[in-house]
Amino acid sequence: MFENFDAVVLARAQFAFTMSFHIIFPAFSIGLASYLAVLEALWLWTKREVYINLFNYWLKIFAIAFGMGVVSGIVMSYQFGTNWSAFSDKTGPVLGPLMAYEVLTAFFLEAGFLGVMLFGLERVGHKLHFVATLMVAIGTLISAFWILSANSWMQTPAGYAINADGQFVATDWLKLIFNPSFPYRLVHMVLAAYLTTALVVGAVGAFHLMRDSHKSGPRVMFSMAMWMATIVAPLQIFAGDQHGINTLEHQPAKVMAMEGHYQSHPEGAPLILFGLPDQDAAVVRYALQIPKLSSLILKHALDAPLAGLDTVPRENWPPVPVTFWSFRIMVGIGFLMLGLGLFSLWTRWRGTLFSSRLLHGYALVMGPAGFVAVLAGWVTTETGRQPFTVFGLLRTTDSVSPLAAPAVGSSLIAFIIVYFAVFIAGAVYILRLMKQPPHHGEQGPRGDTPARAAGITPAPAAIASRRFN
Template sequence: MFGLDAFHLARIQFAFTVSFHIIFPAITIGLASFLAVLEGMWLKTRNETYRDLYHFWSKAFAVNFGMGVVSGLVMAYQFGTNWSGFSQFAGSITGPLLTYEVLTAFFLEAGFLGVMLFGWNRVGPGLHFFATCMVALGTIFSTFWILASNSWMHTPQGYIIQNGIVVPEDWLKIIFNPSFPYRLFHMSVGAFLASAFFVGASGAWHLLRGNDNPAIRKMFSMALWMALIVAPIQAMIGDAHGLNTLEHQPAKIAAIEGHWENKPGEATPLILFGVPDMEQERTKYALEIPYLGSLILTHSLEKQIPALKSFPKEDRPNSTIIFWSFRVMVALGLLMITLGVVSLWLRFKGRLYHSRPFLWFTLLMGPSGLIAILAGWFTTEIGRQPWVVYGVQRTIDAVSAHGDMHMSISLLAFILVYSSVFGVGYLYMMRLIKEGPVTGEGKEVDHGGPGQHHTPARPLSAAKTHSEKSGEH
């Protein structure tokens, strides 16, 4: 397929499935905590706006949660089908970590999800709020274990190798490996930001269409407060993560910077734009800012960062890809910070809900958090190459012995099935969001009780059909 061998097709297949999958957990993590905050605020204030928003976003959460579970199962199977060399070599570590994720996160979520979605009129308010918090906590646990496993692949420790197989020696060192805290916070905060911009874009869309009510304003305002506070925090976490990566994966940093060689006695410049050429070992059309690379990465105007030419060719990540994926992530982060600052200025001016240019800006920034997460994952995973376990096992040694034809057919099947099944899921979720929260004094809100009109027994029954909409007029 396209002249690629089974090894590269397996990598593309995993990249495709993980790119589809990661969007769902990111939104799930953020929306679960958002729902917990909404219900907590409703219990504290008894302001019906918070309750209306809870029921509105719980529908989108349910659809998103279901798609995340299904897409995640496929990824787990690929460890055995396409990466049996990795499973045999490091399964004694990654297997238990993924098992802990199921035993803690998945069971916690599954145990309380039904109460959260369908128990509003069936259990007391305190118990229902507890169920919502447990689901939110489950998403954090899931992030914890998945990032522990993935981070160990980047900065492995706490193991020995016996008979060509990894044997765990110290589980605390394995779990709390050097890159884990940075990656955990970076991903978690990224998920909160992605959800905030998702919610904010929904509010902007309704305001642009003239659907201005207290619930729309409240979710729009909450999303922008989140952007204002959390986006700068994410930038600081990213800086700390970069310093950690420089210490443990210097080749990745050199590839991200498109930095090929150091000149004696000169600080490292920052290359804003350019085209890294892996064959010619240089970055073409480089636009540089002197000293800034050293200042950002070493917090010094004198120290140099490692250059790509200081590493053997076979150990260099593909700078052409991660040079740009990193810059996409950073550019979107700067736009997020800008949007948060502008929102604060408009809030004080009393124009937050009326400035159409700003509403369009917020709407267009809706997918920015998800795109930034994808760009960040491309950067960190491609930057780990050519290692699947950094410095321990090469990716070429981890792949299963499949033929080119088998991998081509399975990749095409994944593309067709994922695009159709999850594409429908995306469209349905957008349809839910376009309806907006049900509000209005004296208007009955359906919460899933038996016999209630148009009450969904399933999340995929939540959006009204065309005939139902027509009957309202």
């Protein structure tokens, strides 16, 4: 069935497929863990029941998303040994310790406190439970730290040497961990996770406000989500701009592909808004462009020269069409997020935040947009690095395992079947939970309620009434 396929293409397709499923769950759980910590802190500070109701409501969703992220992440690790053994052999002395540090710090921290966070609200003190929630939130951020450090090293390798066996070995761990692109990627990804969570929370709040605008739970979650979009979306656009400037310095071919610049522009490069990149002809057809704006954005001068892919050997060109369009999807969604935040700020000033049907519809449509933007950003990052796995040093064709195409294709088909079955079922269950609004006395994963958490025991008559009615 797969005899005529390229094993390298199939291995890349399998990794891209499993990564696309995996990355949406960490992006959501990073933001949601921090949101849960904020909700519990507000409950401890104000004693308002609405905050613990929202905490229990989103805690159930977090538990499912976190579990699905762990399961899909395990599969990613196995692929390094099955499909990318040459890559693992050459980069193992560098990436192996980074992955181990992630397990020893982040995963152990999350695993150690996750049980208390999920099931301990009525079993430990309130302050200790908040510490557990905070540790899980910190653990997700530490996990992002190590994973992004490893990926950033593949993009901008530093602090290494190559030994006699052709393996990368660390010569300076600080330079290796804090490689040139790492700070920009970390900030960009964490902000993306917060925005992704804010859009989901805002969409759920908008959905329930469209049904009943007087419920306190949806009002609070929607207001908090819109504040997050208002504040973080501009920060994300600024962080993305700084990340782009850093990429231009260290991975210029990637920026050329993102911008669609096949030719050099010695007197100012245009910003191509839309067009159809033609890789063979090295031209963007039907380009809609603004003169010299790309130079202004990337070098802050209208007439600043920008090199094009004509300065790069053709065998080192990234796949421009994919990189070009994924970048535009990410940026376009970013500006839609900014528009949502500004619109919510205007309605908040007018006193119509909870009654504006237009705003609620906007927020509802934007619910999944954060996931799309994260996927588009990841595609931009990874396709723009091609044809290398370690940029400029290790080519993708030299990184794969010596497997025949049918073997890789068969496992790809198996992953597609299993992933769609398992993850669609999980997503449907999460949507069913979101369909129900948070209510008075919202229960957690083990039936924790605000009354139980506060140590209030229902009267025998109330217990009997609840049991038999």
